[in-house]
Amino acid sequence: MAREITYIAAIMEGIHQEMSRDEDVLLIGQSVGGSPEDPFVAAFGPDRVRVTPISETAEIGMAAGAALAGKRPVVDCTMAEFLLVAMDQVVNEANRFHYMSGGRVTAPLVLKAGYGFTAGWAGQHTGSIYGMFMGVPGLKVALPSTPADAKGLMATAIRDDNPVLFLHHYLLTLETGDVPEGEHLVPFGQAAIVRPGTDVTLVATGWTVHRALEAAEELAADGVSVEVIDPRTIAPLDVDTVLASVERTGRLVLVDQATRHASVSAIIAAEVAEAGFASLRAPIVQVTALDAPIAYSKPMEDFVLPDVAKIVAGVRRAVDATVPHDAATAVR
Amino acid sequence: MTASVHRDVSTAAPTPDVLRDLLTTMWRIRAFEERVGALKRADEVHGLIHLSIGGEGVAAAVCRQLRDGDAVYSGHRAHGHAVAKGTPLDRTMAELMGREDGLCSGMGGSMHLVDVAHGFLGATGVVGGNIPLALGSALAAKQRGTDAVAVVFFGDGAVQAGLFTESVNLATLWRLPVLLVCENNGFAEFTPRSAHTTVERVSDVVAPYPLPRTTVDGNEVGEVWSAFSELLARARAGEGPALLECLTHRLRGHYEGDPDRYREAVSTEDWQRKDPILRLQRAGHDAGWLAADEPAALEAAARAEVDEAVAWARSSPFPAVARAAALVESGGAR
Numbered sequence: 001m002a003r004e005i006t007y008i009a010a011i012m013e014g015i016h017q018e019m020s021r022d023e024d025v026l027l028i029g030q031s032v033g034g035s036p037e038d039p040f041v042a043a044f045g046p047d048r049v050r051v052t053p054i055s056e057t058a059e060i061g062m063a064a065g066a067a068l069a070g071k072r073p074v075v076d077c078t079m080a081e082f083l084l085v086a087m088d089q090v091v092n093e094a095n096r097f098h099y100m101s102g103g104r105v106t107a108p109l110v111l112k113a114g115y116g117f118t119a120g121w122a123g124q125h126t127g128s129i130y131g132m133f134m135g136v137p138g139l140k141v142a143l144p145s146t147p148a149d150a151k152g153l154m155a156t157a158i159r160d161d162n163p164v165l166f167l168h169h170y171l172l173t174l175e176t177g178d179v180p181e182g183e184h185l186v187p188f189g190q191a192a193i194v195r196p197g198t199d200v201t202l203v204a205t206g207w208t209v210h211r212a213l214e215a216a217e218e219l220a221a222d223g224v225s226v227e228v229i230d231p232r233t234i235a236p237l238d239v240d241t242v243l244a245s246v247e248r249t250g251r252l253v254l255v256d257q258a259t260r261h262a263s264v265s266a267i268i269a270a271e272v273a274e275a276g277f278a279s280l281r282a283p284i285v286q287v288t289a290l291d292a293p294i295a296y297s298k299p300m301e302d303f304v305l306p307d308v309a310k311i312v313a314g315v316r317r318a319v320d321a322t323v324p325h326d327a328a329t330a331v332r
Numbered sequence: 333m334t335a336s337v338h339r340d341v342s343t344a345a346p347t348p349d350v351l352r353d354l355l356t357t358m359w360r361i362r363a364f365e366e367r368v369g370a371l372k373r374a375d376e377v378h379g380l381i382h383l384s385i386g387g388e389g390v391a392a393a394v395c396r397q398l399r400d401g402d403a404v405y406s407g408h409r410a411h412g413h414a415v416a417k418g419t420p421l422d423r424t425m426a427e428l429m430g431r432e433d434g435l436c437s438g439m440g441g442s443m444h445l446v447d448v449a450h451g452f453l454g455a456t457g458v459v460g461g462n463i464p465l466a467l468g469s470a471l472a473a474k475q476r477g478t479d480a481v482a483v484v485f486f487g488d489g490a491v492q493a494g495l496f497t498e499s500v501n502l503a504t505l506w507r508l509p510v511l512l513v514c515e516n517n518g519f520a521e522f523t524p525r526s527a528h529t530t531v532e533r534v535s536d537v538v539a540p541y542p543l544p545r546t547t548v549d550g551n552e553v554g555e556v557w558s559a560f561s562e563l564l565a566r567a568r569a570g571e572g573p574a575l576l577e578c579l580t581h582r583l584r585g586h587y588e589g590d591p592d593r594y595r596e597a598v599s600t601e602d603w604q605r606k607d608p609i610l611r612l613q614r615a616g617h618d619a620g621w622l623a624a625d626e627p628a629a630l631e632a633a634a635r636a637e638v639d640e641a642v643a644w645a646r647s648s649p650f651p652a653v654a655r656a657a658a659l660v661e662s663g664g665a666r
Contacts, residue, residue, distance in 0.1 A: 022666060047475060053505070058464045058498035065468020068453055069403065071475070072666070088461050097454065101446035102437030103659040108666070137660045161664035
């Protein structure tokens with residue numbers, strides 16, 4: 001039975017249900033369990049719901065050690081940028097133990113953090129920095145765009161035996177959507193085709209999925225049929241769904257809030273250029289943020305980021321730039 | 333609980349049987365390490381190798397008092413801790429030689445030894461990175477209601493890293509059963525302690541925190557044993573973390589191949605005074621629990637065991653390269 005709840009409520013519901021299901025699941029963070037009335041403290045007690053000092057390295061490292069010892073900690077790291085304080089523990093310890101031990105230990109750890117808070121939070125609190133984690137061996141990365149996916153990906157993350165970076169988009173926090181009430185799991189590595197179409201494949205993550213859908217609606221009025229794909233997890237990355245779509249549409253537009261050279265779109269573009277070249281009827285178009293920090297000034301913030309108008313323009317560029325398929329194949 | 337510095341470690345002295353056990357372990361580590369050094373020079377052991385010759389007393393005295401269910405974490409200089417905790421010499425040697433039958437199937441190597449069955453949860457290669465991991469093992473033990481503890485070995489160089497203080501703060505705040513064992517050999521990699529900090533003793537760094545802290549002569553194995561015994565009993569009884577600082581000497585350079593120009597060579601006489609094995613043997617002869625011919629027999633037995641380990645390791649194949657990416661992620665879920 002689904003009902004409409006917010007994105008953040010869906011995430012917390014996913015954690016709550018997994019804590020009920022498995023007593024090894026812990027919730028740890030710098031601002032969790034603030035009072036005895038807190039729903040997590042009330043349900044699971046202060047031993048499993050633990051507030052930590054502002055010590056990201058010790059906090060994440062301690063959780064990683066607990067994971068190696070069989071616990072399944074969820075660390076609420078608050079903001080994605082705070083992970084940068086503890087990079088050794090995020091990308092060089094728990095995520096490598098399975099491999100370095102020859103497969104003998106696992107580290108089931110979830111690092112939850114918000115990102116992309118482009119609401120005047122300026123240079124150090126607005127980044128879409130998932131690009132620097134998606135190529136890290138042993139670390140999975142989830143980027144939910146809807147409340148239902150947020151709950152389902154969180155549940156899957158907690159049950160996964162590997163470290164998972166669960167990055168939720170701050171601008172979606174209070175967006176609502178239908179979410180199943182009971183157990184709800186969304187598999188990793190399976191992209192969602194959130195709007196089918198035939199002329200152009202449009203891939204987006206997080207908050208930009210909704211901007212891509214708006215752009216698709218606008219383009220439909222002009223007779224351009226856009227297929228919108230949300231990878232949902234970027235590690236593992238479902239390249240096959242994108243390739244299959246490009247095979248049908250022949251055109252690929254990638255939307256990404258990240259800086260262009262550390263974006264998911266750059267990776268997908270490379271994969272499709274290598275494995276899907278014969279399908280392409282136009283150059284791949286990337287609609288990304290600039291390779292710049294996010295400015296504080298509102299007009300400048302808007303200028304840096306992808307928006308509906310830029311996505312529409314990107315799709316038109318792909319459609320207008322169409323080359324004869326024979327020419328494309330002749331190059332080979 | 334108040335902070336206290338325990339310097340009187342006369343209580344709980346190890347028995348002659350325990351001391352003989354410790355001596356046996358120290359010889360096993362010494363023979364293993366010397367052989368690893370030789371194999372490194374012969375390129376049979378490849379990669380970055382840090383030997384623990386000189387630190388055997390600390391490894392032996394601490395690990396002899398632990399159980400398989402207690403977690404031990406070590407750093408880049410990990411072989412001695414692993415052997416003392418019970419990892420088999422043959423599979424440990426096979427790991428250093430990058431073989432399929434190594435502790436980690438040849439995928440971890442010298443700085444990433446793991447042996448879950450013996451509670452050697454792991455060595456990590458980034459200085460200090462292991463300290464918060466040990467806190468996590470301690471938290472898990474505490475939450476399960478057991479009296480198991482976690483022990484983490486680190487050098488004095490790790491103490492200047494922010495995560496050391498973060499970890500001490502968190503361990504005391506949550507009263508975690510974790511024992512922080514610092515091997516202070518006076519050098520942080522290539523630099524004397526005096527060039528890194530104004531605080532001479534590591535035990536003084538944690539002075540503001542409510543945990544017992546003890547500094548002992550790490551070359552005096554009985555002293556290490558007694559001091560650790562007291563701190564371990566507290567941790568098992570739920571009384572929280574403790575710090576043991578062991579003043580040791582690293583006979584070899586930071587890594588094998590290190591030109592070691594940053595410190596003066598120790599004279600043979602000096603080393604014979606410091607060497608924890610020779611010291612224990614002298615003490616054993618003086619006290620009468622060690623017969624005159626026993627050291628030679630212990631050394632010979634240790635070297636024979638290492639010979640067998642090397643032969644066994646050599647007979648193990650290298651892991652199939654086709655599996656290079658197979659273990660990046662676990663396929664498991666709960």
